[in-house]
Amino acid sequence: MQLTLLKDRYADLLNRYTGPGKKIIVSYHGEMDQDRVSMLSYTAEHQLDTEGARRGSIKKIFNILIELLQNVLLHSASPDSGKPFYFVLAKNMEDYVAICANVVSNDAAKKIKETLEQIKKMNEKQLKAHYMEVLSNDQYSSKGGAGLGLITVALKCDNNFTFNCITLDDNVSLFELTAIIPDK
Amino acid sequence: MEKLIIKETLNNPRIILDPSKKRYEISGKSFPENTKAFYQPVMDWLKHIPTNSQEKIRISFMFDYISSSSVISIKQLLTKIKEQNEHGADIEVLWHFDPTDPDIKEIGEAYEKVIGMKMQFVSKLV
Numbered sequence: 001m002q003l004t005l006l007k008d009r010y011a012d013l014l015n016r017y018t019g020p021g022k023k024i025i026v027s028y029h030g031e032m033d034q035d036r037v038s039m040l041s042y043t044a045e046h047q048l049d050t051e052g053a054r055r056g057s058i059k060k061i062f063n064i065l066i067e068l069l070q071n072v073l074l075h076s077a078s079p080d081s082g083k084p085f086y087f088v089l090a091k092n093m094e095d096y097v098a099i100c101a102n103v104v105s106n107d108a109a110k111k112i113k114e115t116l117e118q119i120k121k122m123n124e125k126q127l128k129a130h131y132m133e134v135l136s137n138d139q140y141s142s143k144g145g146a147g148l149g150l151i152t153v154a155l156k157c158d159n160n161f162t163f164n165c166i167t168l169d170d171n172v173s174l175f176e177l178t179a180i181i182p183d184k
Numbered sequence: 185m186e187k188l189i190i191k192e193t194l195n196n197p198r199i200i201l202d203p204s205k206k207r208y209e210i211s212g213k214s215f216p217e218n219t220k221a222f223y224q225p226v227m228d229w230l231k232h233i234p235t236n237s238q239e240k241i242r243i244s245f246m247f248d249y250i251s252s253s254s255v256i257s258i259k260q261l262l263t264k265i266k267e268q269n270e271h272g273a274d275i276e277v278l279w280h281f282d283p284t285d286p287d288i289k290e291i292g293e294a295y296e297k298v299i300g301m302k303m304q305f306v307s308k309l310v
C-alpha cells in the first residue's frame with residue numbers, strides 16, 4: 001500500500017511538471033542509499049549547469065538536495081522494504097522546484113511537522129539565530145542531523161517550502177517536502 | 185604522531201595529516217553517510233597531538249561544501265583543537281574559502297563565535 005501511494009504520487013508529479021513552461025530536470029523513484037545521494041545531487045548539479053542555471057541557484061539547489069536526500073537516508077522507517085522514496089527536480093516557469101518524499105515513523109512525522117511549523121514562522125534573521133542556537137547546542141543527535149538540516153533547507157530557499165504528512169497506518173506516514181528556488 | 189591519509193570520494197573530503205611532511209589538510213566536499221564515524225580517525229589523531237611540543241601545527245580546512253551533519257562533526261574537531269591548545273599544544277586553524285561563495289566563510293565565522301577560537305581566514309585565489 002505504501003509503495004503504491006509513493007508510485008502514484010510520483011507519477012502525478014511527473015505529469016504536473018510536464019508541459020509548456022515546465023521541465024523535469026532529474027527525477028527518481030526507488031530505494032535510497034548513499035550512492036543514490038551522490039548520484040542524484042551530482043546529476044542535478046550537472047544538468048542545471050548544462051541548461052544555464054545561475055551559479056548561485058545551482059549552489060542553493062545542491063545544498064537543498066543533499067539535505068533532503070540525506071534525511072531520507074538517515075530518517076526513513078520502512079523495515080520491510082528498504083528506504084523507498086521519490087525525488088523530482090523540475091523547472092516551473094522561472095522557478096526550480098525540488099520535491100522529496102519518503103516513509104517515516106509516525107513519531108518522526110510529528111516531530112518533523114512541529115519543527116517545520118516553527119521554522120515556517122521565522123524570518124531570515126530569526127532562522128540564522130536559530131541555526132547558531134542549534135550549532136551551539138552540544139547535544140548530538142545519534143543520527144548526526146541535530147536539526148540543522150531543515151534549517152539549512154529553509155535558509156537556502158528563503159523559507160519558500162511546503163510539506164505534507166500523510167498517515168499510512170498505525171506506524172508510518174509519508175512525508176513530502178517541496179522547496180521552491182527562484183533562478184535569480 | 186602517525187600519519188593519517190583518507191582518500192577523497194564523491195561524498196567525503198581528502199584528509200592528509202602527515203607530520204613527516206608537515207602537511208595537514210582536509211579538502212573537498214563533506215557529506216558522508218555517517219559523519220561521526222568518518223571523522224572519528226581525525227578526532228583520534230588530534231587527541232594524540234603532543235601538548236608539550238614547541239612545534240606549531242597549521243591545519244588547513246579547505247571545504248567546497250559541508251552538509252549540515254558534517255557541520256556538527258567538524259565543530260567537534262575544532263573544539264578538540266581548542267582543548268589541545270588549552271593544554272599547551274600550538275595548533276593554528278587556516279579556514280580557506282572561495283570569495284565568490286559566502287557559505288563556507290559563514291560556517292567558519294559561525295564556528296569562531298560558537299567555539300570561541302580564533303581562526304585564520306584564507307581567501308582562495310579566483
